[in-house]
Amino acid sequence: MSENTMSHTKHLLQDLAEVDSQLLQSEKMAAIGQLAAGVAHEINNPIGYVFSNLKTLAGYVDDLIAIIDATDKVASLDELRKVKEKLEYHYIREDVQALISESEEGIGRVKTIITALKDFSHIDEETFRPADLHRGLDSTLNLVGNELKYKAKVVKAYGDLPEIECIPSQLNQVALNLLTNAAHAIENQGVIHLSTGCKDGMVWFEVRDNGYGIKPEHLGRLFEPFFTTKAVGEGTGLGLALSSSIVQKHGGRIEVESEEGQGSRFRVWLPIRQSV
Template structure:
């Protein structure tokens, strides 16, 4: 009887051992499947996240471009509307200044007459009284100042209108083979006075192929950004200029260690008339003009900034800008 029970127990133990062994293999297989699926999920999730980020960036760029395109049209309209009256205001002011100069000469002649002994009569006396009463000397001197200020103001309006036209322009002009490095150095030279006292400038130029563009305009873009960079550095800091190449683009980075741009206004910096500078320091057109120039080259301009740490402007210009010129 004991033997029978023993054999039965042994049989059951053997059965359980085999079942346990199968379960162990099955568990291992399940773990392998789980691991494989987890890796697949991780990879898929990673791809999805990257795709989502790209989509969000593209969406944001599209919205920004659309907005800037609309502003471009608006700017062109405003520039045109202002330009016409501006032209006749400038012309009339110039004529008026000529007339005033002539009037001034007549007045001087009259003054000479009024004090001349040759004309010692009642007419000369009256003339002297009138000239004294009206304080014509003051009026003539003040008119000169008024004309200077008016003309200065008109020049500023003219510049603003020209910049607005520049932001919205669609025509390429005066293009030539241009070395990006030359334009950067040229901009640096022009901005020297605003940079040299408090900024260290680091230049890291990889050789880049020449691009077909308007040299002065490209220099203007760099100048705008370099001046902004210098103004963003309150005490001492560094401005770094780099050029490099990818397969399709020339990439220009202009970085500063300045105060940075708050995130909430970063999207608006290319809008015409947008400025974070104090009143009178900037027109808010520099970056919008730069945007227009780079866009004309089928390139892109973007900014990344960390408040308190600095800002980097990145400009991408296609290697083959000549094709765009043909298309235009």
């Protein structure tokens, strides 16, 4: 091979690597946009009723202050009772407790989502480290819950797993892709099974749905960049390609089983320890 040919080949490989990196970054940005929409929806709901509760509580506080002020003005307990009845004191007393309890629940939900988002992201993380796979899966479920809840019930079956050496944020990305794909494969209401296990020095997690499945002629092309069975505008065709790249980087593999009309199963195998 001539020096010019070698140089040309080297430049082509560099260009391909750059294009591949840009494609994967494009998919990450698309996923972040999808994630942001889901998080905004999940946070907006509890914040909405907490805001409404605070407005109601503000009115109740004004009424309670009026009752307290009345104690200095009324001439008898009978007059005070009339003021309390007029301002519906007994109803306020019961409703205040319910509003506070509901608001605490809403703020707790927002806190859970923010914690899950912190666990999920770590955008600049590129270092392999010991991590709890179940924690990452649960964080991802918390974030994608809005998209899943209208399509499927999620059934978890977690095995007993050791910590694994991985880049947690990247595995979260794989789980996000597989879970959202499972939801998209379900037409009305279905079930998504999320399972984990350990065997022969490897751990695995699996996403199985009872959606419309994958045609046999498409199975061999699932991890090709830009290949998608979704309608135009509904998918980039990069999610599974990115997932495959991440899993290979971790020294693992993805197994796929599907039957048209019966659903699909994606199982991700990962080594417990990274080879030096």
